[in-house]
Amino acid sequence: MNYYICETCGVQHDLSSTEPKECKICTEERQYVSVNEQSWTTLEQLVQSNQFKNEFTAEMEGLHSIKTTPSFGIGQNAYLIQNKDFNVLWDCITYIDEETISKVRELGGIQAIALSHPHYYSTQVEWAEAFNAPIYIHEDDKEWVTRPSKHIIFWAGDTLKLHDGIVLHRIGGHFKGATVLEWNSSTDSVLLVGDIVRVVADRQWVTFMYSYPNFIPLPTNTVKRMAQQLNSIQFNKLFDAFHRVISTDAQSRVQLSAKRYIAALEGELFET
């Protein structure tokens, strides 16, 4: 019996004696099945291969990004927030080994795990078990949980205060339960967005997509609503899931980006 992991998205599935027939996450228009067809591995195989290592990068006071090299699955990074003795793992990555667990313990462990959306569920249950931490997932994305666990807490509504200084906001868009994390650290106001909002090549701008790999945009009304919700949050810095950062004045950059996006959808950005 194994907890099989899809090699394309890196999401772990429930215990089974044979490889699952398909990956629920990848056989859906926001992801894709690899051109080399569906393939599976396990966490034990990944660890035993000795191919992977998690790199920790100090991003700012109290914030480390964690990324697997070489890249595995979608290739996102997770963030460890050190907040007043209450550490939060924001989003998750598939690879976890003893070295990772020791390093996280040195940084104060994990008191809660919060997820932006299903593409990053990865091995969240392995992380939760290693640190005996609850996992917070918006109930609107319940159907996408491929490995159930007693550690998972489904939350409802538009906001959830996780701890002093840390609030989850469901803003939808990319997924119905898509969530961003507001963190008022001792030194700055920060928004962690996964890929619910994504910093683009020009680091002064962000985008909002239904599917990133398949280039499917979101409708005007959805982006307007997301921008309105984001406008109610104070944040100066923004970190996305791919190590792209807007390091100052991020709130106004998000609002300008939403305006440009809507103008593009409505044909107002072009000379045609």
Ligand SMILES: [Zn+2]
């Ligand atoms: Zn998959």
Ligand SMILES: [Zn+2]
């Ligand atoms: Zn995604």
